[in-house]
Amino acid sequence: MLSTERTKTNSNMIITISTSSNHQLSSSLAETIANNDDLLTELFLCMPIKSLLIFKSVSKQWLSLITNPCFSYRRTPIPKSIVGLFVYNHLRSQQYDFINLTSSDLSDPPFQPLTFLNNSILQSCHGLMLLCSDNYCQLPTHYETNFGLGMFWNGSLHWISLWEGSLYFDVDEEKVHDLPMSDTIDVHYRRRFRYFGESRDHLHLIEIYGPCTALFYVYEMERHYSRWMVKYRVDLLAVAVAFPEMVRSHPLDIRKYGFLILPVVREEEDEDSYFLVHIPNKPMRYNFKDKSFEKVHEFAPVGIKIEVESTLEYRWSHAFQYTESLAYV
Amino acid sequence: MSTAATADASSSGDTTEGSVRLLTLQSEDGEVFEVKETIATQSVTIKGMVDDDCATSTIPVCNVTGRTLAMVIEWWNKHEIGAVSNEKELKEWESQFDTIDDKSDRDDVYDLLMAANYLNIPTLLDCCTSAVAEAIKGKSTDEMREFFDIKSDFDEKEEDALRKENQWAFEN
Numbered sequence: 001m002l003s004t005e006r007t008k009t010n011s012n013m014i015i016t017i018s019t020s021s022n023h024q025l026s027s028s029l030a031e032t033i034a035n036n037d038d039l040l041t042e043l044f045l046c047m048p049i050k051s052l053l054i055f056k057s058v059s060k061q062w063l064s065l066i067t068n069p070c071f072s073y074r075r076t077p078i079p080k081s082i083v084g085l086f087v088y089n090h091l092r093s094q095q096y097d098f099i100n101l102t103s104s105d106l107s108d109p110p111f112q113p114l115t116f117l118n119n120s121i122l123q124s125c126h127g128l129m130l131l132c133s134d135n136y137c138q139l140p141t142h143y144e145t146n147f148g149l150g151m152f153w154n155g156s157l158h159w160i161s162l163w164e165g166s167l168y169f170d171v172d173e174e175k176v177h178d179l180p181m182s183d184t185i186d187v188h189y190r191r192r193f194r195y196f197g198e199s200r201d202h203l204h205l206i207e208i209y210g211p212c213t214a215l216f217y218v219y220e221m222e223r224h225y226s227r228w229m230v231k232y233r234v235d236l237l238a239v240a241v242a243f244p245e246m247v248r249s250h251p252l253d254i255r256k257y258g259f260l261i262l263p264v265v266r267e268e269e270d271e272d273s274y275f276l277v278h279i280p281n282k283p284m285r286y287n288f289k290d291k292s293f294e295k296v297h298e299f300a301p302v303g304i305k306i307e308v309e310s311t312l313e314y315r316w317s318h319a320f321q322y323t324e325s326l327a328y329v
Numbered sequence: 330m331s332t333a334a335t336a337d338a339s340s341s342g343d344t345t346e347g348s349v350r351l352l353t354l355q356s357e358d359g360e361v362f363e364v365k366e367t368i369a370t371q372s373v374t375i376k377g378m379v380d381d382d383c384a385t386s387t388i389p390v391c392n393v394t395g396r397t398l399a400m401v402i403e404w405w406n407k408h409e410i411g412a413v414s415n416e417k418e419l420k421e422w423e424s425q426f427d428t429i430d431d432k433s434d435r436d437d438v439y440d441l442l443m444a445a446n447y448l449n450i451p452t453l454l455d456c457c458t459s460a461v462a463e464a465i466k467g468k469s470t471d472e473m474r475e476f477f478d479i480k481s482d483f484d485e486k487e488e489d490a491l492r493k494e495n496q497w498a499f500e501n
Contacts (some may be wrong), residue, residue, distance in 0.1 A: 033439060034477035039446050042454060046462035053498035057470045057491040060482050
């Protein structure tokens with residue numbers, strides 16, 4: 001029997017529940033839930049992607065709910081949060097390493113190893129990865145542009161060039177347009193891109209000139225392609241104080257700091273946005289808003305003294321964002 | 330029959346206490362509860378009835394037992410604006426729903442989940458689904474079938490194909 005008491009205090013009811021009552025069989029209740037599509041969908045929305053992939057094989061009803069496109073969209077709305085990076089280690093293993101950005105458990109890649117990758121990742125975008133096999137088709141090169149790394153943003157593919165000829169291809173229009181580049185750089189320096197990439201529907205570019213490479217801007221392209229505007233001001237001097245291994249000692253070296261930039265990551269709240277700075281043996285997370293920084297990961301030492309950037313393992317052009325998705329291709 | 334100590338559970342419903350309107354809810358097993366309208370309208374279903382002027386007499390809450398309805402009302406009281414002084418206290422109170430290891434906890438959460446779905450109470454639904462999701466997230470296909478008492482309707486070949494398609498998820 002149930003024993004539910006109710007007393008009145010200040011017009012609010014206090015309900016005291018005794019737990020000594022008899023229970024219904026939980027199996028029949030569970031069965032009821034398992035047959036209720038609405039409730040199951042609510043449950044599935046809380047589940048990790050990996051569990052959902054396993055649960056597809058529970059029953060036909062479950063398979064149909066999980067593979068329903070409406071469900072995929074609700075479970076992973078766009079834009080999605082980046083979970084980690086696949087980075088090509090060109091120094092040591094000649095393989096893709098995984099940098100986990102969501103968990104402190106660094107040795108926990110989503111799947112390992114990437115045995116299905118015979119060759120390389122060409123690009124990743126919104127949870128899809130473009131892989132390259134032995135037989136690939138060469139893009140036409142009518143322009144003096146490096147077609148190696150196209151960035152998809154704003155319905156178009158973008159390529160940047162060290163010389164004239166940065167451009168974008170509007171996928172709907174099927175037309176090629178010029179991509180305006182800033183012309184404010186000092187003529188004494190050769191153009192040098194330090195980062196180019198998309199995050200949360202924003203296109204970013206970083207170019208660093210002058211001897212003090214620890215101070216620079218992150219640029220963002222205006223939606224109507226009028227100009228690259230300054231989005232963030234970065235100051236890595238405090239990072240160099242905390243991690244002096246990124247300071248170069250050679251007196252003839254005009255660039256005083258050794259680091260590479262891995263992705264600029266925009267978050268839902270702009271104040272949470274950050275980028276990864278790769279300094280010797282570790283990637284650092286640098287928050288744009290408060291200029292704070294923290295170590296994300298520690299790689300095993302390379303064994304040689306870092307004097308030039310080529311001895312850092314990972315390049316921005318070989319770092320691919322990984323987001324979880326139920327996209328069904 | 331349950332011993333719901335309803336002070337003046339009349340069938341007329343729609344009583345007022347001060348300026349606050351009271352609604353009368355009747356559970357599936359006949360227990361009657363009087364609840365302030367401002368609290369009960371945390372249920373989207375009940376709010377719809379109030380807005381449509383359909384809440385003037387006793388509201389039957391089918392599919393929900395008196396025991397569960399009492400828990401739902403406790404939830405409403407805790408989540409009434411100003412009822413709990415801080416967020417931390419509320420989270421602590423909610424944490425009792427997080428662990429559903431033993432059978433009686435599980436039954437409570439299942440009951441609440443069904444009630445939250447039927448009455449459309451988003452906060453309670455979120456809390457219960459998270460608790461169940463937490464309990465089942467690491468489970469295998471067979472464990473899930475056992476947990477929810479489901480019989481597979483795939484033949485062996487279909488099931489193998491599904492496993493193969495999502496092979497990485499089944500590893501480690």
